[in-house]
Amino acid sequence: MSSDLFKLASTIFPGGVNSPARAMKHLPNPFYVRSAEGAYLFTEDGEKLIDYCMGFGPLILGHRHPAVLRAVQNWLERDWLYGAPTKLEIDEARKIMDHVRSIEMIRFVSTGTEATMNAIRLARGFTGRKYIIKFEGNFHGSHDYVLVKAGSGAATWGTPTSAGVPDEAAKLTIVVPYNDLDALEKAMQERGDEVAAIIMEPIAANYGLIPPREGYVKEVKQLTEEHGTLLILDEVVTGFRVGLEGAQGLFGVKPDLTTLGKIIGGGFPIGAFGGSREIMKLVSPLGPVYNAGTFNAHPVSMVAGLATIKELEGEQAYAIANEAAKRLGEAIIDIGGRAGLDVWVNRVASMFQFYFTKKPVESTRDVAESNEKMYLKVHAEALKRGVYLAPSQYEVNFTSAAHDRDVVDYTIRALEESFKAIK
């Protein structure tokens, strides 16, 4: 049983988990997964759940997609780690660069955290400047440069600025509100010429989902150009999620550096940072900015990522996943209205989140002012009915190519009952 496993796990892992985002603070215990297939998770309690977490984003094709499974199985029949280069890493890099045209050179690492950490180090190495600017509620992984007013589990658990980050390090990270150009302009006027990089989630997906205001990402880019600052677009979530060219393609913005992760590993550990040749040639061993890793460009992640991107090139996967999120978003507004509840939905492509609030959600403050308790009540009710929503209003729901009409129809019925149950 999940409850027994959690009791045991709590004596072994802090909070019983290996990432706070998995802890589900509103439930006595998280469920434990035994297996997964398509849009479904199967738990140790014998339950079948429709999954809207999808590994926190990587599984855009669904669990255990046949093309990914075949590719990984074939590779594992051979072997799995060399500590030497493979043709696979060239194949995957070229595939990524065919689509994300701002990337002329790339370095694979093992996580999104390493990707953003190294991109920031590289920006500092390139510009010779110390400061970075990040946005409130944006999450870029769990390293010291960015664990300041962060989103995701850090927001869910009320520790947006982590203990243990030295003041000296935190002071180098200037935080401004997301979607507020005036605040950014002010920060850039004060310190712009000392800022190595602005790092941003082009679509904020770790404080719930907050789409950028129209033209905002372009305006941020413009500001960086005026001050000789680099723009790092953190596309760990949005890369290959909102389309083959990522959010930079959607908004027509060319960043200096891009960070990727999640989908490009097809469900296996991955991260990458890349950008113009001029900047990337500073990376070791070509240049003095050091990066290394035993598992960098892990062959299994390369194989799974390549299989995933090839599948996405077919466009069918995007069509199904986007349609599912669209229908769910529309249904939630309708269900909320009929239940007499004030609900707001944000959706971009196959990501969505809903909030109990009377006003549009355009900033982190709007999210924080939404009724989190009601969100968590719906979450718990939906779970009883076999639907696993994002476990916090600070995370987002992801759909996949496995979320077909039947899956969505079932979910809508379950949500209808869940909304009624919390009234």
Ligand SMILES: Cc1ncc(COP(=O)(O)O)c(C=O)c1O
């Ligand atoms: C936008 C963004 N950047 C970076 C990261 C860090 O990636 P990882 O969890 O692979 O370290 C995450 C997720 O955790 C993320 O959502």
Ligand SMILES: N[C@H](C=O)CCC(=O)O
């Ligand atoms: N929101 C995070 C990543 O995007 C959740 C991943 C985690 O912390 O386990």
